[in-house]
Amino acid sequence: MMAPSDSGPGRRRNEHSHRAILGAAITLVADRGFENVTVESIASHAGVGKQTIYRWWRSKGEVVLEAINDGFADVAAFPNTGDIIADLRTQMENVTVKLATSDFGSAYRGLIAAAQSDPELARKHIEQIIEPASVACRKRLIQARDMGQIRSDADVQSIIDLLYGAIYYRLLLSTRPLATEQVAQAIDLVFDGIRGTG
Amino acid sequence: MMAPSDSGPGRRRNEHSHRAILGAAITLVADRGFENVTVESIASHAGVGKQTIYRWWRSKGEVVLEAINDGFADVAAFPNTGDIIADLRTQMENVTVKLATSDFGSAYRGLIAAAQSDPELARKHIEQIIEPASVACRKRLIQARDMGQIRSDADVQSIIDLLYGAIYYRLLLSTRPLATEQVAQAIDLVFDGIRGTG
Amino acid sequence: MMAPSDSGPGRRRNEHSHRAILGAAITLVADRGFENVTVESIASHAGVGKQTIYRWWRSKGEVVLEAINDGFADVAAFPNTGDIIADLRTQMENVTVKLATSDFGSAYRGLIAAAQSDPELARKHIEQIIEPASVACRKRLIQARDMGQIRSDADVQSIIDLLYGAIYYRLLLSTRPLATEQVAQAIDLVFDGIRGTG
Amino acid sequence: MMAPSDSGPGRRRNEHSHRAILGAAITLVADRGFENVTVESIASHAGVGKQTIYRWWRSKGEVVLEAINDGFADVAAFPNTGDIIADLRTQMENVTVKLATSDFGSAYRGLIAAAQSDPELARKHIEQIIEPASVACRKRLIQARDMGQIRSDADVQSIIDLLYGAIYYRLLLSTRPLATEQVAQAIDLVFDGIRGTG
DNA sequence: TACTAAACGAGACGGTACGTCTTGTCTTAAA
DNA sequence: TTTAAGACAAGACGTACCGTCTCGTTTAGTA
Numbered sequence: 001m002m003a004p005s006d007s008g009p010g011r012r013r014n015e016h017s018h019r020a021i022l023g024a025a026i027t028l029v030a031d032r033g034f035e036n037v038t039v040e041s042i043a044s045h046a047g048v049g050k051q052t053i054y055r056w057w058r059s060k061g062e063v064v065l066e067a068i069n070d071g072f073a074d075v076a077a078f079p080n081t082g083d084i085i086a087d088l089r090t091q092m093e094n095v096t097v098k099l100a101t102s103d104f105g106s107a108y109r110g111l112i113a114a115a116q117s118d119p120e121l122a123r124k125h126i127e128q129i130i131e132p133a134s135v136a137c138r139k140r141l142i143q144a145r146d147m148g149q150i151r152s153d154a155d156v157q158s159i160i161d162l163l164y165g166a167i168y169y170r171l172l173l174s175t176r177p178l179a180t181e182q183v184a185q186a187i188d189l190v191f192d193g194i195r196g197t198g
Numbered sequence: 199m200m201a202p203s204d205s206g207p208g209r210r211r212n213e214h215s216h217r218a219i220l221g222a223a224i225t226l227v228a229d230r231g232f233e234n235v236t237v238e239s240i241a242s243h244a245g246v247g248k249q250t251i252y253r254w255w256r257s258k259g260e261v262v263l264e265a266i267n268d269g270f271a272d273v274a275a276f277p278n279t280g281d282i283i284a285d286l287r288t289q290m291e292n293v294t295v296k297l298a299t300s301d302f303g304s305a306y307r308g309l310i311a312a313a314q315s316d317p318e319l320a321r322k323h324i325e326q327i328i329e330p331a332s333v334a335c336r337k338r339l340i341q342a343r344d345m346g347q348i349r350s351d352a353d354v355q356s357i358i359d360l361l362y363g364a365i366y367y368r369l370l371l372s373t374r375p376l377a378t379e380q381v382a383q384a385i386d387l388v389f390d391g392i393r394g395t396g
Numbered sequence: 397m398m399a400p401s402d403s404g405p406g407r408r409r410n411e412h413s414h415r416a417i418l419g420a421a422i423t424l425v426a427d428r429g430f431e432n433v434t435v436e437s438i439a440s441h442a443g444v445g446k447q448t449i450y451r452w453w454r455s456k457g458e459v460v461l462e463a464i465n466d467g468f469a470d471v472a473a474f475p476n477t478g479d480i481i482a483d484l485r486t487q488m489e490n491v492t493v494k495l496a497t498s499d500f501g502s503a504y505r506g507l508i509a510a511a512q513s514d515p516e517l518a519r520k521h522i523e524q525i526i527e528p529a530s531v532a533c534r535k536r537l538i539q540a541r542d543m544g545q546i547r548s549d550a551d552v553q554s555i556i557d558l559l560y561g562a563i564y565y566r567l568l569l570s571t572r573p574l575a576t577e578q579v580a581q582a583i584d585l586v587f588d589g590i591r592g593t594g
Numbered sequence: 595m596m597a598p599s600d601s602g603p604g605r606r607r608n609e610h611s612h613r614a615i616l617g618a619a620i621t622l623v624a625d626r627g628f629e630n631v632t633v634e635s636i637a638s639h640a641g642v643g644k645q646t647i648y649r650w651w652r653s654k655g656e657v658v659l660e661a662i663n664d665g666f667a668d669v670a671a672f673p674n675t676g677d678i679i680a681d682l683r684t685q686m687e688n689v690t691v692k693l694a695t696s697d698f699g700s701a702y703r704g705l706i707a708a709a710q711s712d713p714e715l716a717r718k719h720i721e722q723i724i725e726p727a728s729v730a731c732r733k734r735l736i737q738a739r740d741m742g743q744i745r746s747d748a749d750v751q752s753i754i755d756l757l758y759g760a761i762y763y764r765l766l767l768s769t770r771p772l773a774t775e776q777v778a779q780a781i782d783l784v785f786d787g788i789r790g791t792g
Numbered sequence: 793t794a795c796t797a798a799a800c801g802a803g804a805c806g807g808t809a810c811g812t813c814t815t816g817t818c819t820t821a822a823a
Numbered sequence: 824t825t826t827a828a829g830a831c832a833a834g835a836c837g838t839a840c841c842g843t844c845t846c847g848t849t850t851a852g853t854a
Binding site: 601602603604605606608632633634635644645648 | 808809810811812813818819820821822
């Protein structure tokens with residue numbers, strides 16, 4: 001999403017159309033799957049001209065990225081109860097539940113697929129979704145490490161890759177449904193490897 | 199790829215065309231990226247009619263799947279030196295190196311992306327690539343567990359998901375290049391969690 | 397249709413297939429219209445390989461030409477009662493009735509259409525259908541002229557073109573159905589112009 | 595050709611492309627023959643997308659119909675000198691000369707052939723070309739009949755069918771070239787049959 | 793009784809065009 | 824000046840047939 005012109009002459013961006021586009025995108029992607037949604041179908045569903053979409057987004061993928069990013073709002077805050085193991089478990093479960101929601105998960109899979117051949121979209125995906133989650137997780141892990149809750153020699157980024165890797169692997173590469181219990185087992189194994197003496 | 203008719207009347211499948219198609223697919227995907235390759239371009243590069251592709255494969259994705267599967271041949275055999283930690287490290291490193299090969303890795307990313315919106319292709323990907331690797335890994339882990347090299351209460355499938363998850367996460371969701379050292383760090387963490395008393 | 401090899405070793409032409417092909421051609425053309433019939437559909441309907449059709453005919457048009465030529469057999473003989481006016485009227489009515497038969501007429505229209513862009517087919521059509529009819533008509537007209545039944549200065553070929561022209565014009569270029577009464581009116585006008593003093 | 599939207603929003607039809615398409619159609623049909631021209635070749639010759647052709651015409655045949663109709667403009671007006679015989683002779687000669695022009699005649703033969711298997715195209719051909727010519731001829735004949743120049747009991751439609759039939763018969767079903775002298779002979783015969791006492 | 797040769801049903805092959813779809817851009821009239 | 828509508832050039836889609844080319848089998852004559 002581009003920044004709206006903050007001032008100057010000319011008609012301002014129509015917020016109603018903006019929301020209608022994001023809404024149509026999410027609805028259509030849920031209905032037909034990411035690949036079967038076209039910019040034209042989003043435009044006609046939103047009662048908007050195609051040009052209005054191309055004016056503010058580079059592609060269908062970026063529309064969906066913005067819509068999905070909104071949807072991740074409720075798992076943005078990393079819990080901090082003082083118990084790192086419990087907090088990681090909570091957060092990973094929240095993320096898993098979110099992704100296991102079939103409409104949302106399927107839209108997100110479509111977005112990730114689109115990003116494989118669109119480096120700019122990939123960059124924005126990392127920047128807006130992956131990195132923030134990673135940073136929050138890293139911050140919490142470092143705090144825990146400082147408190148001795150996890151081993152001081154464990155590489156923080158590797159822990160993050162293991163935790164999220166287990167979830168995304170099941171999201172993208174498994175015929176089995178993504179379930180919290182399964183993910184929990186993998187997480188527990190990581191806990192066993194990283195537990196500190198504190 | 200369909201099974202060739204074993205007998206009966208009619209002209210036989212042209213193996214030269216078969217190989218030319220797989221070759222053209224790999225070359226083109228490496229050159230232009232999966233999304234920018236069309237069935238038409240594969241056909242014309244292979245000196246073949248489009249129908250000959252559609253006769254034997256359902257889509258571009260399935261052609262690339264067959265070509266990629268051939269390419270995985272040299273990491274199919276799971277090492278077995280008796281030392282599970284060393285064997286896992288070797289295998290994961292081999293897989294990582296394979297996927298880090300930019301042409302191959304990029305083709306494979308395209309295939310995985312295509313499979314997100316084509317359940318039949320996803321099924322074949324799992325069946326022909328993911329499952330065999332998973333089965334080989336499981337077999338080796340169970341043997342190691344029986345020998346006491348890894349904890350008897352560790353869930354084998356979870357271990358597999360963690361190991362492969364860490365690799366695929368970096369392949370699909372990272373701007374950083376996929377490197378063996380990085381993957382190795384994650385693997386070591388898993389080892390710490392699963393090491394047995396043997 | 398090509399001539400069969402007159403001697404030598406080798407399997408002889410299969411007359412059953414020959415008839416099955418002509419039959420399938422007529423049936424299919426009647427069912428779907430000339431343009432919607434393919435060599436493949438004739439072959440599969442006749443239970444015959446495509447090559448067997450291409451071995452004996454140059455194209456779909458030539459298969460249909462042979463089938464149609466068979467169908468014209470019953471209007472081949474020109475009546476000769478001594479009264480040229482009555483004979484012409486009889487013959488033109490027979491031809492009209494034949495062409496007004498919807499299956500036959502529609503197949504024949506398809507053949508004429510195909511001949512517009514296939515000079516070889518056009519040549520064979522003229523040679524096998526148009527010319528024989530023309531020759532028979534010419535012979536009868538000349539005999540009548542010699543008997544003084546038609547004007548001696550009337551150009552015979554022009555009479556033929558007028559008579560057949562009126563029929564074919566209605567067959568090929570009219571939305572109105574081809575009917576004997578209508579054709580008869582035109583013929584009568586020609587009679588008025590050519591009547592002799594005998 | 596469809597009627598343009600009379601108003602409302604949206605880009606207007608591009609008249610330059612419209613003319614380029616008709617021009618390319620005529621040129622190509624003259625060059626290669628109707629059957630060897632494809633919608634794709636018209637599009638690429640006209641520097642136009644295929645969709646722009648399919649947006650305004652149902653088929654190649656309808657493009658050519660429009661182009662041919664333009665070409666008939668100079669024989670649209672039926673002469674009226676007061677002498678019906680002379681006028682008919684003039685008009686029939688003009689039409690013959692037009693159709694004998696090899697490019698134009700060959701394009702028109704292709705159109706008539708296409709119309710044999712496309713009832714909608716046939717309807718438009720009749721409506722836009724055959725009927726107007728027929729109506730003009732009928733009007734002139736009725737005026738002549740009223741003036742006693744032709745027999746009052748002659749069926750006007752039959753006269754028209756004879757005159758045009760003789761021309762089209764030679765256009766579509768003869769190996770001999772279409773020539774005015776030949777057509778003239780047939781017309782004279784009709785004149786002999788219809789001449790009135792005026 | 794073999795051998796040779798042609799025709800057969802089946803069906804894969806390299807091509808070409810089809811008519812449809814979607815892309816991202818451009819043009820218009822209304823608000 | 825932005826909007827919705829919608830035409831535009833481009834080009835890939837997957838399908839249908841084309842006419843040719845194997846296949847392995849069947850049928851007739853030589854030999």
